[in-house]
Amino acid sequence: xxxxxxxxxxxxxxxxxxxxxxxxxIELVDHLANAIETKMDEDHKxxxxxxxxxxxxxFGVRGFAPLVSEKQIAAEKQSGKLFGKLLKQQFIWPKxxxxxxxxxxxxxxxxxxxxxxxxxxxxxxxxGLVFEIYSVLKIHILLARTGKKFLLGKISEFVxxxxxxxxxxxxxxxxxxxxxxxxxxxxxxxxYSILLSFFIIMIxxxxxxxxxxxxxxxxSFPEVFPVN
Amino acid sequence: xxxxxxxxxxxxKGLLEPIIIQLLxxxxxxxxxxxxxxxxxxxxxELQITEGALYPLLHKLEAEGxxxxxxxxxxxxxxxxxxxxxxxxxxxxxxxxxxxxxxETLQILFKPKLA
Numbered sequence: 387x388x389x390x391x392x393x394x395x396x397x398x399x400x401x402x403x404x405x406x407x408x409x410x411x412i413e414l415v416d417h418l419a420n421a422i423e424t425k426m427d428e429d430h431k432x433x434x435x436x437x438x439x440x441x442x443x444x445f446g447v448r449g450f451a452p453l454v455s456e457k458q459i460a461a462e463k464q465s466g467k468l469f470g471k472l473l474k475q476q477f478i479w480p481k482x483x484x485x486x487x488x489x490x491x492x493x494x495x496x497x498x499x500x501x502x503x504x505x506x507x508x509x510x511x512x513x514g515l516v517f518e519i520y521s522v523l524k525i526h527i528l529l530a531r532t533g534k535k536f537l538l539g540k541i542s543e544f545v546x547x548x549x550x551x552x553x554x555x556x557x558x559x560x561x562x563x564x565x566x567x568x569x570x571x572x573x574x575x576x577x578y579s580i581l582l583s584f585f586i587i588m589i590x591x592x593x594x595x596x597x598x599x600x601x602x603x604x605x606s607f608p609e610v611f612p613v614n
Numbered sequence: 615x616x617x618x619x620x621x622x623x624x625x626x627k628g629l630l631e632p633i634i635i636q637l638l639x640x641x642x643x644x645x646x647x648x649x650x651x652x653x654x655x656x657x658x659x660e661l662q663i664t665e666g667a668l669y670p671l672l673h674k675l676e677a678e679g680x681x682x683x684x685x686x687x688x689x690x691x692x693x694x695x696x697x698x699x700x701x702x703x704x705x706x707x708x709x710x711x712x713x714x715x716x717x718e719t720l721q722i723l724f725k726p727k728l729a
Contacts, residue, residue, distance in 0.1 A: 394689050413646060413694045414693075415691055416646070416688075417646050417647045445665050453669045456670030457673045459677075464677040594683065
């Protein structure tokens, strides 16, 4: 079995070969260590460094690069899927009650004063942004304390980006006076009330996704994230 | 003749996913290196899974919810184990049917024609 120093050496080796994320490093280090141990068992004269070189060669010309890029794609896909699942849950009984109540509140406010739509929309967007930034910052602070780089940091930035198209498409329209005057009939008020409620639900699902990914990371690496 | 000249590994390429899923079904949970060695041993060195093919596939299956992972401290390092989820176990049945169909088709194609 390799020594602690040799394992540390493998972590440094991964860093030097652009494997920055700890989630990928631990799997790669274990693989390298196993392969090196097997080679050294077969040939007792083989040095650790020589065995490492031979094992690295077996990864092919692209080396560790596909492992990192594919892991990142897979992690983004996984978090996107989790977000979809959490969003869907909001529309299943009894959680859908929250959405319906929210829509009813929005409908009442907008019916009473159509101009309030703009302020409601802007407030929801700003509150959503603030919550998302706060949640991402909290993750980054937690990860920074470990001194290691985690894929979760990247994912926590990726998940809120799901919401950006809504900011881009709807935010400018709220500033247009003609747009506001178009919200006059009951169906149009109902449509925009549903839209506002959906934004809130989306923000909640984004925050839940980040929080769930964080919990799963803490659970997976108790040594890196000791319980306070 | 053409097949004989081809690299063996390319013939197995599309079968990597069912191979991994079947191995995990048979062995419960496994780690990456263990999978490569098990395949090597079972096929008597006929098939060798490269790391560049194995890990991206494991990560893809994990993202699709077919595999779940657990990380354990094994003394001087951490080890990531993969096992099938409920959805992964269901997938095994489908994969096996596909592979059997594939083998049957190949048998039809390559079976020596009797005069």
